[in-house]
Amino acid sequence: MNQFDCVVVGGGMVGAASALSLAELGLTVAIIEKSNPAVFSPEQTFDLRVSAISLASEQLLKQLDVWPQLQSWRMCPYKRLGVWEQERSYTEFNAQDINQTHLGHIVENRLIQLSLWQKMHQHNNITIFCPDTLIKLEQNSADVELTLSSKVLRAKVVIGADGANSNVRKLVHIGTTGWDYAQSAMLINVQTEESQQDITWQQFFKTGPLAMLPLPGNYASLVWYHEKDEIKRLSTLSHADLELEISTHFPKRLGKVTVIDKGAFPLTRRHANQYHKGRVLLLGDAAHTINPMAGQGVNLGFKDVKALTHVIATAIGNGESWQQADVLARYQQKRRTDNLLMMTTMDALYLSFGHVSPLAKLARNAGLMMVNKLPNLKNKALAYACGINSD
Numbered sequence: 001m002n003q004f005d006c007v008v009v010g011g012g013m014v015g016a017a018s019a020l021s022l023a024e025l026g027l028t029v030a031i032i033e034k035s036n037p038a039v040f041s042p043e044q045t046f047d048l049r050v051s052a053i054s055l056a057s058e059q060l061l062k063q064l065d066v067w068p069q070l071q072s073w074r075m076c077p078y079k080r081l082g083v084w085e086q087e088r089s090y091t092e093f094n095a096q097d098i099n100q101t102h103l104g105h106i107v108e109n110r111l112i113q114l115s116l117w118q119k120m121h122q123h124n125n126i127t128i129f130c131p132d133t134l135i136k137l138e139q140n141s142a143d144v145e146l147t148l149s150s151k152v153l154r155a156k157v158v159i160g161a162d163g164a165n166s167n168v169r170k171l172v173h174i175g176t177t178g179w180d181y182a183q184s185a186m187l188i189n190v191q192t193e194e195s196q197q198d199i200t201w202q203q204f205f206k207t208g209p210l211a212m213l214p215l216p217g218n219y220a221s222l223v224w225y226h227e228k229d230e231i232k233r234l235s236t237l238s239h240a241d242l243e244l245e246i247s248t249h250f251p252k253r254l255g256k257v258t259v260i261d262k263g264a265f266p267l268t269r270r271h272a273n274q275y276h277k278g279r280v281l282l283l284g285d286a287a288h289t290i291n292p293m294a295g296q297g298v299n300l301g302f303k304d305v306k307a308l309t310h311v312i313a314t315a316i317g318n319g320e321s322w323q324q325a326d327v328l329a330r331y332q333q334k335r336r337t338d339n340l341l342m343m344t345t346m347d348a349l350y351l352s353f354g355h356v357s358p359l360a361k362l363a364r365n366a367g368l369m370m371v372n373k374l375p376n377l378k379n380k381a382l383a384y385a386c387g388i389n390s391d
Contacts, residue, residue: 002030002151002152002153002154003143003153003154003155004028004029004030004127004153004154004155004156005022005027005028005029005155005156005157005323006019006022006027006028006029006030006155006156006157006158006159007029007030007031007032007144007146007153007155007157007158007159008022008029008030008031008032008158008159008161009031009032009134009146009158009159009160009161009162009167009168010031010032010033010160010161010162010163010166010168010284010286011031011032011033011113011117011128011130012033012109012113012161012163012284013051013109013112013113013116013284013298013301013302014161014283014284014285014298014301014302014304014305015031015033015159015161015162015283015284016031016113016116016117016120017060017061017064017116017301017302017305018159018161018283018304018305018308018309019031019120019126020064020116020119020120020123020126021060021063021064021305021306021308021309022308022309022312023120023123023125023126024064025309025312025313025316026125026316027125027312028125028127029125029126029127030126030127030128030129030153030155031120031126031127031128031129031130032129032130032132032133032134032146032148033128033129033130033131033132034130034131034132034133035130035131036117036130036131037110037113037114037117038110038114039114040073040111040114042073042074045189045260045261046074046108046189046215046219046221046260046261047108047109047110047111048187048189048221048261048262048263049108049109049110049187050106050107050108050109050213050215050221051106051107051109051112051297051298051299052078052104052105052106052200052213052299053075053104053105053106053107053112053298053299054103054104054296054299054385054386054387055100055102055103055104055386055387055388056299056302056303056306056386056387056388057104057298057299057302057387058104058105059387060302060305060306061112061115061302064116064119065119066112066115066116066118066119069115069118070107070111070112070115073111073115074108074111074216075105075106075107075111075216076105076106076107076196076213076214076215076216077102077104077105077198078102078103078104078105078106078197078198078199078200078213078214079094079095079096079101079102079103079198079199080092080093080094080095080103080198080199080200081093081103081199081200081201081382082199082200082201082202083201083202083203083204084201084203084204085203085204085205091378092199093378093382097375097378097379097382098379098382098383098386098388100386100388103382103386104386106200106213106214106215106221109298112298129148129150129151129153132148132149132150132151133148133149134146134147134148134162134167134168134171135147135148135149136171137158137168137171137172137280139172139278139279139280143155143156143279144156144157144158144278144279144280146158155279156279156323157279157280157281157323157328158279158280158281159280159281159282159283159308160172160280160281160282160283160286160287161282161283161284161286161301162286163284163285163286164268164270164285164286164289166282166285166286168280168282168286169272169282169286172277172278172280173277174272174273174274174277174282175272175273176270176271176272176273177270177271177273178268178269178270178271178289179268179269180266180267180268180269181266181267181268181269181291182227182228183207183208183225183226183227183228183231183267184225184226184227184228184231184232184264184265184266184267185208185223185224185225185231185264185265185267185292186223186224186225186226186231186234186235186262186263186264187221187222187223187262187263187264187265188221188222188223188224188242188246188259188261188262189215189219189220189221189222189259189260189261189262190219190220190221190222190246190257190258190259190260191218191219191257191258191260192218192219192220192254192255192256192257193218193254193255193256193257194218194254194255195217195218196214196215196216196217196218196219197212197214197220198214199214200212200213200214201251201253203251207225207226207227207230208224208225208226208227209223209225210222210223210224210225210249210250210251211223211225212250212254219260220254220257222246222250222254222257223292224249225267228266231264232264234264235262235263235264239258239259239262240259242259242262243257243258243259246259267291267292268289269289269290269291269343269347270288270289271287271288271289271339271340271343272286272287272288274332274336275287275331275332275335275336276325276328276329276331276332278325279323279325279328281308281328281331281332283301283304283305283308284298284300284301284304285297285301287304287335287336287339288300288339288343290339290342290343290346291343291346291347296342296346296385299387300339300342303335303338303387304331304335304339307331307334307335308331310334311327311328311330311331311334312327315327
């Protein structure tokens with residue numbers, strides 16, 4: 001039978017987490033995805049795509065019972081976050097200051113997806129259609145009809161979690177606002193002289209930040225933001241030549257590095273004009289693509305999952321018809337303003353550090369130094385970023 005309570009389009013991290021969360025509420029769920037995640041073996045090199053998983057996201061992954069699997073594979077905890085432009089303005093956030101053992105973990109995106117898929121395969125309420133593709137979507141008063149490349153499904157609610165170029169979003173004619181940034185980013189996996197770090201850091205330059213995310217063992221993920229032409233040039237270099245560029249431009253705290261892998265991508269901002277239309281909802285990158293400067297992308301997506309699950313669970317508990325438009329609209333009310341605030345804050349930081357005037361530079365560094373002198377403000381900001389404080 002091809003009738004479901006929810007059909008989730010997109011089986012990435014956010015789509016898979018939403019499918020599991022809704023199935024746990026007792027709903028019948030189908031998930032549509034083009035390809036299966038590749039299997040894991042410990043000998044594999046680290047993927048380029050990693051995420052800084054916040055404490056709130058860790059809590060969700062524990063609730064879905066996938067965290068133990070990730071721990072048995074590989075992840076890297078970090079306890080400190082360092083940010084600076086000039087050395088004298090260096091500001092460090094520490095997990096101890098908010099009574100936590102760590103601020104988050106650096107985890108490969110594919111492993112998060114794979115752990116969620118393993119759980120989905122074990123769940124009686126989830127049917128996986130893979131490989132398959134959504135061709136057409138038609139809403140009516142009773143349900144939604146989805147035409148796939150292989151069959152037709154019907155659902156009370158459809159969740160678009162199919163990424164920044166969401167087909168679901170296009171099919172239901174939800175517009176977006178946004179732009180392409182003047183910069184690109186380069187991801188570089190390196191082997192390091194230093195042993196595993198317990199800190200992630202960013203140093204700001206007018207051309208964009210340089211960042212380091214620790215990986216297990218003597219490895220790290222470097223992120224190099226720069227103008228598009230410069231990233232294009234760096235992408236063409238041999239590993240040996242890129243190592244020379246890293247030693248010239250990155251902070252000396254890295255020590256000697258050996259390049260393992262590299263890749264580049266453009267930076268874009270997209271925000272859906274609405275997250276809810278009829279019986280269709282947008283989650284994750286389908287709803288919002290943020291500047292990756294603070295590594296908040298997937299954490300915002302997981303916040304979407306938690307909010308939607310809470311809205312539907314509350315409606316079921318109150319005896320409401322959970323698929324009604326007024327109930328589904330509560331998800332948008334919970335998430336759109338919060339996401340917009342985070343996107344705007346990231347853009348303000350992005351524009352601020354790109355400002356070359358000496359006065360702006362002085363103000364930036366004075367601001368960072370002031371943060372060090374206001375521990376209450378500093379710790380509230382840290383708790384919010386970790387997802388353990390909603391203030």
